[in-house]
Amino acid sequence: MARPRQFDEATVLAAVRDQFWTTGYAATSLDDLLRVTGLGKGSLYAAFGDKRGLYLRVLGDYVDATHGALRALLADSPRAIDGLRRYLTAPAQDPSGADALRGCFLVNSTSELAAADADVLSLSRNAFEERGNILAEAVARAQREGDLSTGTDPQQAARAIVTAQQGIVFMGRTGLDVTELRSVAETLADQILS
Amino acid sequence: MARPRQFDEATVLAAVRDQFWTTGYAATSLDDLLRVTGLGKGSLYAAFGDKRGLYLRVLGDYVDATHGALRALLADSPRAIDGLRRYLTAPAQDPSGADALRGCFLVNSTSELAAADADVLSLSRNAFEERGNILAEAVARAQREGDLSTGTDPQQAARAIVTAQQGIVFMGRTGLDVTELRSVAETLADQILS
DNA sequence: ATTATGGTGGACCGAACGGTCAAGAACTTG
DNA sequence: CAAGTTCTTGACCGTTCGGTCCACCATAAT
Numbered sequence: 001m002a003r004p005r006q007f008d009e010a011t012v013l014a015a016v017r018d019q020f021w022t023t024g025y026a027a028t029s030l031d032d033l034l035r036v037t038g039l040g041k042g043s044l045y046a047a048f049g050d051k052r053g054l055y056l057r058v059l060g061d062y063v064d065a066t067h068g069a070l071r072a073l074l075a076d077s078p079r080a081i082d083g084l085r086r087y088l089t090a091p092a093q094d095p096s097g098a099d100a101l102r103g104c105f106l107v108n109s110t111s112e113l114a115a116a117d118a119d120v121l122s123l124s125r126n127a128f129e130e131r132g133n134i135l136a137e138a139v140a141r142a143q144r145e146g147d148l149s150t151g152t153d154p155q156q157a158a159r160a161i162v163t164a165q166q167g168i169v170f171m172g173r174t175g176l177d178v179t180e181l182r183s184v185a186e187t188l189a190d191q192i193l194s
Numbered sequence: 195m196a197r198p199r200q201f202d203e204a205t206v207l208a209a210v211r212d213q214f215w216t217t218g219y220a221a222t223s224l225d226d227l228l229r230v231t232g233l234g235k236g237s238l239y240a241a242f243g244d245k246r247g248l249y250l251r252v253l254g255d256y257v258d259a260t261h262g263a264l265r266a267l268l269a270d271s272p273r274a275i276d277g278l279r280r281y282l283t284a285p286a287q288d289p290s291g292a293d294a295l296r297g298c299f300l301v302n303s304t305s306e307l308a309a310a311d312a313d314v315l316s317l318s319r320n321a322f323e324e325r326g327n328i329l330a331e332a333v334a335r336a337q338r339e340g341d342l343s344t345g346t347d348p349q350q351a352a353r354a355i356v357t358a359q360q361g362i363v364f365m366g367r368t369g370l371d372v373t374e375l376r377s378v379a380e381t382l383a384d385q386i387l388s
Numbered sequence: 389a390t391t392a393t394g395g396t397g398g399a400c401c402g403a404a405c406g407g408t409c410a411a412g413a414a415c416t417t418g
Numbered sequence: 419c420a421a422g423t424t425c426t427t428g429a430c431c432g433t434t435c436g437g438t439c440c441a442c443c444a445t446a447a448t
Contacts, residue, residue, distance in 0.1 A: 002392070002393035002394035002395075002444075002445055002446060002447095003393075003394055003395045003396080003443070003444040003445045003446085004394090004395080004444085004445070004446095005394095005395065005396095006395075006396075006444090022309060023309075023310065024220070024306060026218070026220035026221050027220050027306075027310065029434080029435070029436085030435075030436060030437080031434090031435090039396085039397090040395095040396055040397040040398070041396095041397075041398075041436095041437080041438085042395075042396055042397060042398080042438090042439085042440090043395065043396055043397080045437075045438085046394090046395070046396090047395090050436075050437070051436065051437090101308075101309055102309065103305070103309075107305070107364065108305055110364070110367055110368055111297070111301070111302055111305035111306065111364070111367060112218060112221075112305065112306055114295075114367055114368065114369065115216060115217075115295055115296065115297075115367070116217060116221065121368075121369050122369070124367075124368045124369070125368050125369040125370065128365065128368050128370070152381075156377065156378070156381055157381070159365075159374070159377075159378045159381075160378055160381045160382050160385065162361075162365070163358070163361040163362055163364075163365050163378050163382060164357070164358055164361050164382065165361065166360070166361040166364040166365060167356075167357040167358050167359065167360040167361025167362070167364070168357055168361070170301065170304070170305070170357075170360040170361070170364060171322065171353075171356070171357050171360060173304055173305060173308055173309070173318075174304055174308065174315075174318045174319050174322050175308065175315050175316070175318065175319040176319065176322070180353070183350065183353075184350070184353045184354055184357050187346075187350055187351070187353075187354045188354050188357060188358065188386070191354070191385045191386050191388075192382070192385050192386075194385075196414075196415055196416060196417095196422075196423035196424035196425075197413075197414045197415045197416085197423075197424045197425045197426080198414085198415065198416095198424085198425080199424090199425070199426095200414090200425075200426075223404075223405065223406085224405075224406060224407080225404085225405090233426085234425095234426055234427045234428070235406095235407075235408085235426095235427080235428075236408090236409080236425080236426060236427065236428080237425065237426055237427080239407075239408085240424090240425075240426090241425090244406075244407070245406065245407090389448100390447100390448080391446100391447085391448080392445105392446085392447080392448095393444100393445085393446080393447095394443105394444090394445085394446100395442100395443080395444080395445095396441105396442080396443070396444095397440105397441095397442085397443100398439100398440095398441100399438105399439090399440090399441100400437105400438085400439080400440100401436105401437085401438075401439095402435105402436100402437095402438105403434105403435080403436090403437105404433105404434085404435070404436100405432105405433080405434070405435075406431105406432100406433090406434100407430105407431085407432095407433105408429105408430080408431075408432105409428105409429090409430085409431095410427105410428100410429095410430100411426105411427090411428100411429105412425105412426085412427085413424105413425080413426070413427090414423100414424085414425075414426090415422105415423085415424080415425090416421100416422085416423080416424095417420100417421085417422080417423095418419100418420085418421080418422095
């Protein structure tokens, strides 16, 4: 070892993620990243590689974190149906509407890059498949707990829930009032979680 | 009048729209636009102004066209409920999956620019509000025709339908298999249109 | 204290960007 | 045919882009 790093890796990655999250990949310049991280070009490149590599890194971290958060949310719900409803309506919970306008980093990434970048496409596809799997377990539990009809395939129901949530996430990005967004989310939850 | 234009305006605008649609705003260079239109810089600028103006122009045209197509779809449905279902499942109809991967130009635009461009944001917000209004009429008709419960507010139900469709559009962009996408769309339609 | 090693910061690079402009071509009008 | 007008073409401009590189610095090992 020689000179130690003068920055905290997790802090830097979080700042990078937030910048990419709010302004997207193409519209984020290296100077933007240097500004929000406080690092010089040399440090950033030596530590994380080029812009695209850095992007994929923070995006992958984000996906892992959301999977963990979702698992925790569902596990912490005594009744699975409540966890599913919380998942579905989560994008409409911030009263300020700021979270809704910002959307989901993975969704934004998919929208911007999936059609042009095979790595982002497969990452996105795998992430949503995994999310469906996580939710499918909760759906099965909700069925066992008598809160959800056993007529439908858990996997299928989970995919419908994921899909509906992405719709809510997107409508938040259009600037729809949070109160209306929440109302829509509750309506959809009533129709889907029954 | 003097020298007449050597290009067809509608053809050029369609080519520009398709380019922006598939590669987004930032990732589309002027050279890309010149290539797909066959025009020189001077012609393009003289006819349509700068890149952003051109983008807003084709996006506005697109929104108008989709509103017209939606009105036609609903009007052409003897029973409103069928039109609503067709609207909801439309993003999953292309067997090749190409349309699904491409998504919706307005959705892509909103995802990329709404957070940073107030004009795009209000255009998007207004467009989806208008779409909700169009669908609300069809919901009311479906209620009168006895195909939809009269218990729910048409406006509210319409917003739920719009939201669900955006979820389907997005899942298509993740590369989800078209057959699975269609299955999800049908599941959601069953749950929402009842 | 000296040396080795990795970190830092910024100058620097070629390429690509959006946008301007002038010269000439193609048409209409008289 | 001549004059006037619009459109077309592409050279050109300043800026910004992502990325490289190197001189310098701070630490650990000896």
